[in-house]
Amino acid sequence: VIPIPYGYPAGDFTLLIGDWYKTSHKTLQQSLDSGKPLPFPDGVLINGQTQSTFSGEQGKTYMFRISNVGLSTSFNFRIQGHTMKLVEVEGSHVVQNLYDSLDVHVGQSLAVLVTLNQPPKDYYIVASKDFRGPFSLQLQCCTTQTHKPRFLDPCLQLLHSNFIGQCSRQGHIARPNPQGSFHYGKITPTKTIILANSASFINGKLRYTVNGVSYVNSDTPLKLADYFNIPGVFTMDSIQGLPSGGAATVATSVMPVSLHDFLEVVFQNNENTPQSWHLDGYDFWVVGFGSGQWNPHKRKTYNLVDALTRHTTQVYPNSWTAVLISMDNQGMWNLRSAAWGRQYLGQQFYLRVFDPVRSLTNEYDIPSNVLLCGKAVGFHP
Template sequence: MRYVLVEILVLTSLVILELSNAFAPIVSYQWLVSYSQRSILGGNKQIIVINDMFPGPILNATSGDIIVVNIFNNLNEPFLMTWNGLQLRRNSWQDGVLGTNCPILPGRNWTYRFQVKDQIGSYFYFPSLQLQKAAGGYGAIRVFSPELVPIPFPQPDDEFDILIGDWFYADHNDMRASLDTGLSLPTPDGILFNGLGPEEAFFAFEPGKTYRLRISNVGLKTCLNFRIQDHDMLLVETEGSYVQQHIYSSLDIHVGQSYSVLVTAKTDPIGSYRSYYIFASARFTNFYLSGIALIRYPNSPLDPVGPVPLAPGPWDYTSSVQQAQSIRRDLEVGTARTNPQGSYHYGTINISRTLVLQNDVMLSSNKLRYTVNGVSFVNPTTPLKLIDHFQLKDAIIPDMFPIYPSNKTQRFGTSVVDIHYKDFVHIVFENPLDELQSWHIDGYNFFFVGMGFGAWSESKRAGYNLLDAVSRSTVQVYPYSWAAILLAMDNQGMWNVRSQKAENWYLGQELYLRVKGVGQEDPSHISIRDEFPIPENFIHCGQIL
């Protein structure tokens, strides 16, 4: 009887939802996910393509649009797609990770439906299960400003999406099996530009025109330094925030991060043009790898000439930190609305609570695992969102996860932290290891307010940027360092917090934030104004069959 009442409430809420979105434009996509044999970096490999494309189709939308993506899974394994950086307001049902969705089984389809509300910017999508990202399946996302909200720079003559990332010859199933046996991922075999090897990708420039390059690091583990021969880059946006416009000769782009830069093409009064290199090279690693693409002008020779652009020192953390600290939010401009970004005075809001999340490693039966505050995450057989919605017997016990680093014995667990809706939360990521970390929070952008070497302490708050910190969804944490963020918990749902490094994520470096209002323990008490109802087409699995 209880489930019948829940279903009636769901149907009623869906009607209200459709009426409220009656005037929102709908952008629809049909995507067939399948395998394809391709020669990449000179090696033949089975990859994952979308509509026979690698990378997949660009997902174009304008702020306020409703996105409908019907995905047909033609693989021989389960599949889910996640939307890196999209906030999916009030709708974690569409997040596409194992804590919120049952997988799309082979031969089946499922339709994602969500609204890109009050955000703009450059993002990407990728498969979230079973290390499938190592086989491709990713693509770019563009979210444009509404017509009435001007962009804070002249309209570019054209735009290019540039997806860079490390690449492995090995099949993703073999890579996953290697991790399962306790081995770490090997050194990557190369760096790709839009799925292509050295000098296979090129971008056509016309003299004097200005181009917006939307650059994302879609790789598995490697920070990449991006630079263009004899061309400066004007940084204008990162993951939905317009930033103070500064010129950079190179940019460190960490795993999972996205940037937009403006590049002005050269002019030559005698019309003598040549081609130029675009480089992406590995940073902070014991190996050197680089990917190369080309800029070509009309009638220019195919091969560039002259020196290649120099990379920063491979272990030069100081310059990388200085660059990160130089990226500041432009307080005078609007994004998805006309009001300026600086109208939200985050630095004056009282902090409700603090979480300190420390990454580490553990060995279980001599097999490598990654932990957060001593807990290595294990997914339950039923997604957490369904456990919570149907109030199943396998109840979530958030108090089991320590919100500060713990000296207790490292263990396996399903880590969930309860957060009150509308709380203002301070999170510190601590990295006591000698390798770079990259952290992401689904459903949210946060203010990146501070970073430093050594251990974090309460005294570090005095140095936080409480005025114009950049807002983004992925933050790097340097070795033996910390990074601090502030975020307003204004998006109800079950939201994934994870390492963007595929190996760390696969082996347990994640947790979930369960954001609910007071008195909303029962799903029937949740208003559609606060969170969308369970979709009619939700996939059944685990205890919900």
């Protein structure tokens, strides 16, 4: 049994934090369809509320599980008068450090331990991004009131939380493996893919692209089209593994990779806003990040010893982030912006992880009762 690398907390609180719009989702969708970006949100809600209270006892330690469930907004999280010990990021234990505040980008989750070592009174729990009014919670130790803290923009807080992360060896110690040891830092990547996001206008409307291609949905699920070999649904040459520099286009874009490839993927962000990327079906090692343009010499800065595994990563403005991925899960997997407006307007594509030799070891057979739609209607499993 591998022990948890921290003591059991006195309490465990979940904070689902996200931006909030007074406008309905249908109106927001219409705005995107008309070629406009999402507007600035009206506020931030924590667990669906503008204000609530958690109670704790002085001297005890509590776990706070924090997730950014919003559409587009990164936020800065902090607890007034207290430091936070970061212990988990998206299910992975990390080297434990203390932070005054942490940025949490769209789609990301983390867990912190907080010891209530201050005099008993109310302390604000704050998630903010330069909004006009405070949206906070109170950690209540007694009834004494405290002053509201200053609210900061996450862009001013990058030094607090651009750590990328190191994996805790105590919580992820290697299990006995009769086939030998597996360590990501000792494996030579089979392929390097560089993905550049951008905002473009196509037919007079705003679209977001990856390597110059803006994704459009097909009326036939891609996995069905792939399984039944249905032509005309997607193409595997519409998106390239390097930025093209050409005019932006739209396509149902799929990038082929082979099962058991070991990929180096570089997210290149040449825009002035932070990005958040998510990959379905996998986690990956976040091995490096930096400002400006990535080039092969940046590999010298990679953490090839104890990098964190996660499935969502941020890319700072005019910067890059590098990840390593072991492609050991056959299927059709979506790689996308975690910001919903960008995803909806095309900042996504699919990775087709495939082995031509069919084997139940790699992938189960399609269910006999699978629902068929689009061009797959009439086919039989």
